[in-house]
Amino acid sequence: MFQFILKRLGLAILVAFTVSFISFSLLFLAGDPAAALAGETASGEDIEALRHLYGFDRPMMVQYGDWLFSALRGDFGESYYFKLPVAGLIFDRLSITMTLGVCGIAFALLTAVPLGVAAAIRPNSLIDRVALFLSVAGQALPSFWFGLILIVVFSIKLRWLPPSGTATWQHFIMPTIVLGYYAMPAIMRLTRAGMLEVLSSDYIRTARAKGAPEMRVMFKHALRNAIIPVVSLAAVQMGFMLGGSIVVESIFALHGAGYLAWESIGRNDLPTVQALILIFAMFYIVFTFLADVLNAWLDPRMRSS
Amino acid sequence: MADKASGTLYAGFTKELENVDSYFNSSREGVVMQRALWDGLIYRDPITNEYKGNLAESWTWVDDTTLEFKLRQGVTFHNGEPFNADDVVFTVNFVADEANGVKTQRNVNWMKSAEKIDDYTVRIHLKKKFPAAIEFLSGPVSMYPNEYYAEVGPSGMGLKPVGTGPYKAVEVVPGQHFVLVKNENYHDSPKGQPSIEKVDIRTIPDVNTQIAELFSGSLDLIWQVPADQAQKLEQMGGFTVANESTMRVGYVSMDAAGRSGMDPNPFTDVRVRKAVNHAIDRQAIVDNLLKGKSQVVNTPCFPSQFGCAQDITVYDYDPAKAKALLAEAGYPDGFETDIYAYRNRDYAEALVSYLSEVGIKANLKYMQYSAIRELNMKGEVPFNFSTWGSYSINDASAMVSQFFKLGSLDDARDEQVAADLDMADTSTDPATRIEYYTKALQRITDQAYWVPLFSYNTNYVFKTDIDYTPTPDEVLRFTTMSWK
Numbered sequence: 001m002f003q004f005i006l007k008r009l010g011l012a013i014l015v016a017f018t019v020s021f022i023s024f025s026l027l028f029l030a031g032d033p034a035a036a037l038a039g040e041t042a043s044g045e046d047i048e049a050l051r052h053l054y055g056f057d058r059p060m061m062v063q064y065g066d067w068l069f070s071a072l073r074g075d076f077g078e079s080y081y082f083k084l085p086v087a088g089l090i091f092d093r094l095s096i097t098m099t100l101g102v103c104g105i106a107f108a109l110l111t112a113v114p115l116g117v118a119a120a121i122r123p124n125s126l127i128d129r130v131a132l133f134l135s136v137a138g139q140a141l142p143s144f145w146f147g148l149i150l151i152v153v154f155s156i157k158l159r160w161l162p163p164s165g166t167a168t169w170q171h172f173i174m175p176t177i178v179l180g181y182y183a184m185p186a187i188m189r190l191t192r193a194g195m196l197e198v199l200s201s202d203y204i205r206t207a208r209a210k211g212a213p214e215m216r217v218m219f220k221h222a223l224r225n226a227i228i229p230v231v232s233l234a235a236v237q238m239g240f241m242l243g244g245s246i247v248v249e250s251i252f253a254l255h256g257a258g259y260l261a262w263e264s265i266g267r268n269d270l271p272t273v274q275a276l277i278l279i280f281a282m283f284y285i286v287f288t289f290l291a292d293v294l295n296a297w298l299d300p301r302m303r304s305s
Numbered sequence: 306m307a308d309k310a311s312g313t314l315y316a317g318f319t320k321e322l323e324n325v326d327s328y329f330n331s332s333r334e335g336v337v338m339q340r341a342l343w344d345g346l347i348y349r350d351p352i353t354n355e356y357k358g359n360l361a362e363s364w365t366w367v368d369d370t371t372l373e374f375k376l377r378q379g380v381t382f383h384n385g386e387p388f389n390a391d392d393v394v395f396t397v398n399f400v401a402d403e404a405n406g407v408k409t410q411r412n413v414n415w416m417k418s419a420e421k422i423d424d425y426t427v428r429i430h431l432k433k434k435f436p437a438a439i440e441f442l443s444g445p446v447s448m449y450p451n452e453y454y455a456e457v458g459p460s461g462m463g464l465k466p467v468g469t470g471p472y473k474a475v476e477v478v479p480g481q482h483f484v485l486v487k488n489e490n491y492h493d494s495p496k497g498q499p500s501i502e503k504v505d506i507r508t509i510p511d512v513n514t515q516i517a518e519l520f521s522g523s524l525d526l527i528w529q530v531p532a533d534q535a536q537k538l539e540q541m542g543g544f545t546v547a548n549e550s551t552m553r554v555g556y557v558s559m560d561a562a563g564r565s566g567m568d569p570n571p572f573t574d575v576r577v578r579k580a581v582n583h584a585i586d587r588q589a590i591v592d593n594l595l596k597g598k599s600q601v602v603n604t605p606c607f608p609s610q611f612g613c614a615q616d617i618t619v620y621d622y623d624p625a626k627a628k629a630l631l632a633e634a635g636y637p638d639g640f641e642t643d644i645y646a647y648r649n650r651d652y653a654e655a656l657v658s659y660l661s662e663v664g665i666k667a668n669l670k671y672m673q674y675s676a677i678r679e680l681n682m683k684g685e686v687p688f689n690f691s692t693w694g695s696y697s698i699n700d701a702s703a704m705v706s707q708f709f710k711l712g713s714l715d716d717a718r719d720e721q722v723a724a725d726l727d728m729a730d731t732s733t734d735p736a737t738r739i740e741y742y743t744k745a746l747q748r749i750t751d752q753a754y755w756v757p758l759f760s761y762n763t764n765y766v767f768k769t770d771i772d773y774t775p776t777p778d779e780v781l782r783f784t785t786m787s788w789k
Contacts, residue, residue, distance in 0.1 A: 047682075081323045082479055083460055089479075144511075151517045163517040164509055253509040255321075255481045263321060266673050 097256035107180030116191025135185030164253035194226030235291035239284035321480035324463035343447035343468035351776035395451030500787035535764035548597035551779035562718035564684030578753035580630035582620035597762035612701035612742030639664020
């Protein structure tokens with residue numbers, strides 16, 4: 001197990017470096033940050049001076065090395081747009097995105113797994129149909145539309161929840177539902193499919209034959225095996241939620257890291273974009289790593305592969 | 306809950322304001338904050354356009370490049386620091402120094418330095434003749450407290466702004482949330498005394514969410530509301546919907562100088578540029594898409610700006626004439642080109658369809674503003690639908706001189722126009738200025754370098770218990786708002 005973790009960890013670090021390098025090269029190719037920084041009245045010489053001042057005229061590898069060296073010490077530079085240190089800027093917004101992501105995935109898992117299990121126990125029953133309907137709707141509803149509908153119902157008609165902002169925990173309810181609902185269908189379908197497959201396998205028949213109680217068969221024998229792919233999926237979805245909650249953050253005016261990333265790209269704010277890409281990549285890597293470890297713990301066979 | 310009883314007015318911003326320090330942002334939201342938190346030496350009445358003393362009681366031109374101000378006495382900054390000549394000298398010397406990196410250099414780069422004569426007399430020295438100085442001093446140039454600013458700098462000022470203005474900032478979360486309270490000791494300023502106790506501003510990027518906040522009662526005022534939504538809100542009742550024009554002008558620029566390397570480049574031919582002018586029904590776009598107080602504009606500036614003549618060469622909507630001109634120029638079947646645009650996709654698409662009617666196949670390249678501008682500076686944009694807001698400066702130099710004086714954004718590169726504009730920009734005689742602006746605008750329209758399109762408008766939507774009359778310069782003024 002220890003060796004397995006070590007191997008995965010080494011791989012994760014390699015992936016992080018690759019991502020940061022590729023994103024740096026892409027941003028390097030994407031355009032001239034000096035022109036954007038200089039503003040509309042700048043002359044050619046002004047832009048040239050800025051390019052030199054910020055070091056954009058140096059070879060890409062040198063710039064990357066410089067950035068990496070500072071980033072490793074936790075110094076992500078200063079945002080071109082806000083003129084504030086990137087680390088502080090991101091830290092403030094990350095807490096909002098993290099809260100939203102954790103709530104979202106928790107909501108998705110807490111609704112999707114029980115629904116998936118229930119649907120697998122009674123295939124083609126009413127509950128299976130309802131679950132199917134919910135998952136189709138979840139895949140089909142664009143989150144901006146779903147978010148606005150929730151606002152209309154719960155904020156304007158019923159006046160139960162505040163429409164936007166982050167002031168209280170009530171502000172997070174609707175964003176959590178919208179974000180979590182998006183991840184729910186995949187998790188539920190996978191739970192259902194996994195459970196169906198496992199329930200028809202020999203060892204479940206054996207367990208039943210030897211007279212194990214149905215609850216024990218379901219949760220100890222079946223779910224534990226069926227959940228393995230769900231864990232991997234949930235980890236990927238979590239990474240996706242942290243980096244991809246832009247639409248939800250924008251509708252509910254949450255000012256999280258996803259929205260910051262989206263806006264920073266438009267503003268050519270390279271230090272912020274670069275730091276955010278690295279952090280989002282790290283999330284992905286950390287969650288995939290955790291999912292691997294969790295799966296290895298659930299299924300000893302995976303430890304050797 | 307937001308209402309009169311709470312004494313707090315809740316307002317929504319759409320864009321994240323990068324830095325409250327007015328010298329280090331270039332957004333509309335920044336102008337709104339600047340007018341609330343700080344004062345300039347001079348004030349321009351937004352209705353009558355008359356200049357009045359604000360932090361200065363009076364001013365005189367000592368010579369063509371020197372302005373002398375008698376300052377108002379007894380004014381204090383929000384932190385208690387008294388306002389005097391030292392503050393003016395410090396502010397002007399700081400912002401005029403290019404090394405300090407004021408974001409919009411044209412707002413300040415006409416000033417050379419300031420000099421203290423006595424505690425309440427100060428002189429500002431200009432680099433060269435610049436008659437629009439008074440307009441700039443009543444607009445983007447506001448006075449900062451010398452001791453505080455020297456200590457905290459732009460980033461400190463952005464987090465904890467201190468000015469002499471009608472409102473004080475009590476809370477700033479960069480880009481997201483701003484709370485202002487009434488300045489009880491506000492001097493006897495032509496801006497008037499603030500009436501609303503407290504203003505709470507949140508940034509809500511999605512317009513639909515803003516409207517939901519308005520419905521649920523947690524916002525009192527939103528602005529920059531798109532025409533169709535404003536129309537619906539007006540029909541529903543319960544809100545005041547006010548439409549005002551803004552100084553923003555939409556235009557299409559063409560690569561007349563042949564910088565883009567397009568081969569053959571039809572835009573170098575004046576007949577083609579005239580054909581493009583005749584091909585677009587600007588009035589129809591205004592009537593159907595922009596609506597409100599928008600109007601067709603015939604020259605590259607906003608009609609209320611000093612020197613912005615409108616009755617020059619006007620190109621009517623005449624597709625037949627456009628086709629004839631194209632044929633004459635050797636393009637009987639039209640031609641194909643890229644057209645760039647960064648905002649108002651629907652307007653851009655209307656332009657594309659008008660052009661296709663006369664045979665010009667324009668492929669729309671819809672990109673971010675910064676990306677297009679970068680290409681434009683390198684001269685790689687043959688055909689561009691863009692806009693310019695003039696930073697609310699009521700002088701033609703803020704627009705036409707920005708684009709036609711051989712700078713990197715100048716696609717016409719006409720030496721004669723540049724020379725005339727230089728004359729107009731630097732003369733201190735108003736009649737001479739008008740004469741030369743008119744001359745330059747005449748040549749620009751005769752050569753059809755641009756298609757000046759229309760002016761923009763904006764909609765303000767607020768609760769009916771708020772008394773407020775928006776002004777045509779697109780600046781929200783909390784000072785002139787009150788509860789009914």
